[in-house]
Amino acid sequence: MQLLKLIVFICLLSGCDMFAPQKSMNVIQEKIDATGLSVQIGIPSKKIISSSSGITESLYALGVGEYIIAVTDDCSHLPQSKGKERIGSKENILLKKIIQLSPELVLSNDGDMTDETITNLRDMGITVFVLKKCISPQDVAENFRVLGTITGKQNVAEMNIADADKKIEGVAERIKGNPRPKVFWEVSAKPLTTVGAGSFAGTIIRLSGGENIVRGKTKFPFYSVPAVIKNNPDVIILSNVPDEEKLRWKQIESITASQNNRIYSIDPNLMNASTPLALAEAVEKVSMLLYPVVGGITTLEIKQEVFL
DSSP: OHHHHHHHHHHHHHTOOTTSOOOOOSEEEEEEOTTSOEEEEEESOOSEEEOOHHHHHHHHHTTOGGGEEEEOGGGTTOGGGTTOEEOEETTEEOHHHHHHHOOSEEEEETTTSOHHHHHHHHHTTOOEEEEOOOOSHHHHHHHHHHHHHHTTOHHHHHHHHHHHHHHHHHHHHHHTTSOOOEEEEEEETTTTEEOOTTSHHHHHHHHTTOEESOOSSOSSOBOOHHHHHHHOOSEEEEESOOTHHHHHHHTOTTSHHHHTTOEEEEOGGGGGOOSHHHHHHHHHHHHHHHOSEETTEEOOOOOHHHHO
16 A cells, blocks of 8 residues: 555646546446446547557457557557557566556456556556456457447447357368377477366367377476377477477378377467457468368468468
């Protein structure tokens, strides 16, 4: 509390308008966020701080990128975030900066900001809404709907979701009746780390028609080369690992994926699809790797640049 009092005192001295009346909103809605708190939100909110690259991308997909007044450093890789104010990293949020910006709403994903940071912001009268962490397509759609409601873009959200559903249904129809290839997805070389059923990438494998060789719900379990050899994947996917990894797996000729030259490097951002349509496109791309030929028809001339 002493820290909060000091921040407020400094802010008052510096002339920020945290206590200035906000612009009137059309509607005030109460929504339960991922922390279990009922949050009162002005609809539409047009002065938003985003703590997550996924939230930032979602707001741009909804056509309301101009509503974002600040982002965290974690959004620095996004071209859209260029020129936006920065409020530090998710691990080190600059409270004074947020106060000075006087946002109508701070958006975060569950786990992005510490409970202490969220509590401090709320104690200072700043509205914080925490979205659930996404594992399933339903989670992605639910978060996107919430953002659509908050920004007054429900129709845009529903169109995006409907288009995404059609794409995923199209993948399921295309591969129907085919045996599911076994997949190993590597996300780190040292130590060797993969994706479990409880991860977003695990969901992409399933929706793409693959069978993850890794059991259990640990999101990113450590694994071993002997275990990969034992489970003998048909396809190996590499994300964010050195180029040497592809050569390492190719040299293990007992693995089916190595024998058939089915080791693919893909864009690691596919693992973090934040909108329904982005998820559907990730599923389409991975499915084309798993099923390059269906019914004698080549569905994709696989080129590295498509996925890198």
